[in-house]
Amino acid sequence: xxxxxxxxxxxxxxxxxxxxxxxxxxxxxxxxxxxxxxxxxxxxxxxxxxxxxxxxxxxxxxxxxxxxxxxxxxxxxxxxxxxxxxxxxxxxxxxxxxxxxxxxxxxxxxxxxxxxxxxxxxxxxxxxxxxxxxxxxxxxxxxxxxxxxxxxxxxxxxxxxxxxxxxxxxxxxxxxxxxxxxxxxxxxxxxxxxxxxxxxxxxxxxxxxxxxxxxxxxx
Amino acid sequence: xxxxxxxxxxxxxxxxxxxxxxxxxxxxxxxxxxxxxxxxxxxxxxxxxxxxxxxxxxxxxxxxxxxxxxxxxxxxxxxxxxxxxxxxxxxxxxxxxxxxxxxxxxxxxxxxxxxxxxxxxxxxxxxxxxxxxxxxxxxxxxxxxxxxxxxxxxxxxxxxxxxxxxxxxxxxxxxxxxxxxxxxxxxxxxxxxxxxxxxxxxxxxxxxxxxxxxxxxxxxxxxxxxxxxxxxxxxxxxxxxxxxxxxxxxxxxxxxx
Amino acid sequence: xxxxxxxxxxxxxxxxxxxxxxxxxxxxxxxxxxxxxxxxxxxxxxxxxxxxxxxxxxxxxxxxxxxxxxxxxxxxxxxxxxxxxxxxxxxxxxxxxxxxxxxxxxxxxxxxxxxxxxxxxxxxxxxxxxxxxxxxxxxxxxxxxxxxxxxxxxxxxxxxxxxxxxxxxxxxxxxxxxxxxxxxxxxxxxxxxxxxxxxxxxxxxxxxxxxxxxxxxxxxxxxxxxxxxxxxxxxxxxxxxxxxxxxxxxxxxxxxxxxxxxxxxxxxxxxxxx
Numbered sequence: 001x002x003x004x005x006x007x008x009x010x011x012x013x014x015x016x017x018x019x020x021x022x023x024x025x026x027x028x029x030x031x032x033x034x035x036x037x038x039x040x041x042x043x044x045x046x047x048x049x050x051x052x053x054x055x056x057x058x059x060x061x062x063x064x065x066x067x068x069x070x071x072x073x074x075x076x077x078x079x080x081x082x083x084x085x086x087x088x089x090x091x092x093x094x095x096x097x098x099x100x101x102x103x104x105x106x107x108x109x110x111x112x113x114x115x116x117x118x119x120x121x122x123x124x125x126x127x128x129x130x131x132x133x134x135x136x137x138x139x140x141x142x143x144x145x146x147x148x149x150x151x152x153x154x155x156x157x158x159x160x161x162x163x164x165x166x167x168x169x170x171x172x173x174x175x176x177x178x179x180x181x182x183x184x185x186x187x188x189x190x191x192x193x194x195x196x197x198x199x200x201x202x203x204x205x206x207x208x209x210x211x212x213x214x215x216x217x218x219x
Numbered sequence: 220x221x222x223x224x225x226x227x228x229x230x231x232x233x234x235x236x237x238x239x240x241x242x243x244x245x246x247x248x249x250x251x252x253x254x255x256x257x258x259x260x261x262x263x264x265x266x267x268x269x270x271x272x273x274x275x276x277x278x279x280x281x282x283x284x285x286x287x288x289x290x291x292x293x294x295x296x297x298x299x300x301x302x303x304x305x306x307x308x309x310x311x312x313x314x315x316x317x318x319x320x321x322x323x324x325x326x327x328x329x330x331x332x333x334x335x336x337x338x339x340x341x342x343x344x345x346x347x348x349x350x351x352x353x354x355x356x357x358x359x360x361x362x363x364x365x366x367x368x369x370x371x372x373x374x375x376x377x378x379x380x381x382x383x384x385x386x387x388x389x390x391x392x393x394x395x396x397x398x399x400x401x402x403x404x405x406x407x408x409x410x411x412x413x414x415x416x417x418x419x420x421x422x423x424x425x426x427x428x429x430x431x432x433x434x435x436x437x438x439x440x441x442x443x444x445x446x447x448x449x450x451x452x453x454x455x456x457x458x459x460x461x462x463x464x465x466x467x468x469x470x471x472x473x474x475x476x
Numbered sequence: 477x478x479x480x481x482x483x484x485x486x487x488x489x490x491x492x493x494x495x496x497x498x499x500x501x502x503x504x505x506x507x508x509x510x511x512x513x514x515x516x517x518x519x520x521x522x523x524x525x526x527x528x529x530x531x532x533x534x535x536x537x538x539x540x541x542x543x544x545x546x547x548x549x550x551x552x553x554x555x556x557x558x559x560x561x562x563x564x565x566x567x568x569x570x571x572x573x574x575x576x577x578x579x580x581x582x583x584x585x586x587x588x589x590x591x592x593x594x595x596x597x598x599x600x601x602x603x604x605x606x607x608x609x610x611x612x613x614x615x616x617x618x619x620x621x622x623x624x625x626x627x628x629x630x631x632x633x634x635x636x637x638x639x640x641x642x643x644x645x646x647x648x649x650x651x652x653x654x655x656x657x658x659x660x661x662x663x664x665x666x667x668x669x670x671x672x673x674x675x676x677x678x679x680x681x682x683x684x685x686x687x688x689x690x691x692x693x694x695x696x697x698x699x700x701x702x703x704x705x706x707x708x709x710x711x712x713x714x715x716x717x718x719x720x721x722x723x724x725x726x727x728x729x730x731x732x733x734x735x736x737x738x739x740x741x742x743x744x745x746x747x748x749x750x
Contacts, residue, residue, distance in 0.1 A: 030564060044487075060725055063687035063727075075717065076718070081522070111481045119321060121323075123315035130339060157592075160595075163600075173597050283489075
């Protein structure tokens with residue numbers, strides 16, 4: 001199909017799919033950040049079982065393939081009488097996996113601060129709350145800007161998992177596979193989706209490195 | 220140069236810092252063995268000894284950056300709390316200067332000095348800023364006030380770190396090898412600031428390898444080896460006529476270099 | 477003594493009071509975790525998933541042999557994709573560091589493109605569109621090639637960071653003994669660069685292994701596909717997917733461990749990956 005044929009026939013669908021991908025990406029990323037922060041708090045706290053659970057969570061979800069997790073949620077959970085909608089399954093997968101990476105990045109952000117500054121904060125009489133608010137979190141956040149930017153892009157790529165279940169409206173990958181199973185969309189049909197993904201990634205990347213330049217800590 | 224000692228009425232004063240029978244272990248290693256030390260108001264005590272002798276550890280136990288196994292540490296007669304608000308509050312009265320400066324990397328030099336008084340002591344910003352600038356001037360880094368720590372030389376960073384501690388109006392200052400991480404040409408500028416502080420009557424506990432500083436500024440030299448205090452004496456006496464074999468060996472090994 | 481990190485230092489070394497509180501919190505948290513685990517076991521038993529019919533075949537050697545064949549399939553596709561990604565990534569990197577500007581821009585565009593597009597889109601392209609062009613690839617290539625292309629941009633960036641990490645003096649020294657520019661790169665710079673980046677490459681392999689999971693789309697017999705066959709043979713869905721998932725997690729966990737220990741040995745900071 002030529003590009004004009006594709007656009008006249010599927011133009012609205014592409015726009016709809018782009019919006020779906022964006023929506024999935026931002027909801028997943030927000031969820032991943034919340035869970036990632038909770039997991040990180042567990043991993044730094046002095047209560048051993050919580051620490052270990054946090055570590056186990058990260059090892060499971062940073063190592064499980066997205067497809068394997070999604071298939072488990074969609075096909076295996078109903079056997080446990082847990083029935084979720086396709087959309088919920090996709091969201092759970094695209095939240096749980098990036099959350100593990102979010103926690104890893106936050107942990108390395110915290111570790112990058114160095115023990116010395118923690119001791120200095122304590123020596124000035126800062127209690128735990130002040131130390132976290134004034135010394136630890138501001139620095140951990142700055143160290144995490146670039147990794148989190150990449151995580152946002154990775155989350156967008158992960159949302160292509162949505163193409164593995166019947167969803168309406170479809171995401172960018174799902175739409176292309178739909179077009180090409182019914183029609184001969186050709187390279188162009190893939191390129192349109194690819195450019196949409198890629199354009200989003202480039203914009204996210206630019207914003208991320210702009211913020212990073214603004215707040216970067218000179219070492 | 221002699222300090223005005225008559226303000227110290229020894230009979231009325233309780234020691235600013237007092238350690239009694241302090242023991243500490245790192246796993247199997249006996250890091251501090253029955254340490255007894257008391258530091259009076261206005262006194263400058265210099266801890267020296269070979270590396271691994273426990274002098275840094277001793278210094279760090281005083282504001283509980285290191286915990287102890289047994290024994291007692293008192294600050295102005297008050298037992299060092301084990302945590303919580305009381306510990307944080309007590310720490311505001313104990314200044315600490317580290318080997319690696321440990322300025323907060325995400326804040327300017329001025330902010331570093333102001334953070335303690337504002338965020339911990341909750342003092343009004345304007346007043347604190349004025350005082351912070353004066354302190355920075357006193358240590359000679361006022362021209363760097365708006366820069367970030369990484370932009371400063373080691374000597375400048377360390378002087379700023381001293382100003383940060385002074386901003387809390389501490390009752391005692393701990394210096395944990397403050398010049399060990401510095402290039403040779405920067406050591407003196409930091410020692411000068413410390414000397415001035417001593418002459419102004421600040422109570423100081425200093426861990427250092429700078430023997431000249433110890434000789435000129437200390438009221439008392441405490442020599443440690445293998446986690447024990449081996450010898451305590453006035454600097455003149457210690458450096459000219461050390462009583463213990465260990466101290467003599469130590470001084471010999473330094474003089475050879 | 478073990479090197480302490482901020483993670484261990486964030487909280488004050490506990491005194492007696494705090495130790496008591498921590499002990500209480502430990503007990504409470506253990507209870508919560510136990511309740512959670514019990515709930516999951518209850519879920520399993522109430523829905524009959526603990527029935528031996530769902531698990532007995534895991535005692536059979538044939539089951540494991542079949543799963544192992546699947547693992548081999550996964551490894552075959554992964555290694556093929558990994559080496560291809562290395563080759564494509566190398567070409568991209570050469571374009572990116574080349575002095576000829578237009579080639580440079582094409583290199584950047586290709587890297588951004590492959591990094592910004594999901595693997596699945598490449599897989600569908602090779603699955604749905606390439607055959608229509610009359611190109612018939614062997615099945616393993618139909619999964620490995622898209623996975624490789626998808627990883628190539630990332631690999632190219634890793635390679636480039638390695639090349640940049642080689643001290644400038646190396647190049648100057650080689651030029652000064654009369655080596656030609658191309659030889660300087662191939663014989664002096666690149667071999668050293670590779671040593672810097674092996675940990676990062678191993679951790680990228682994890683991403684490749686994960687991406688090959690999509691093999692089931694084209695029925696290539698990898699671990700996931702063989703798991704599906706087991707499921708239809710024994711009508712045991714949950715147990716098989718659970719075991720397959722655990723195997724994937726273990727494979728990737730060990731790859732990550734290898735990456736970290738390689739990084740430690742060469743004194744580099746470990747990579748988190750994606």
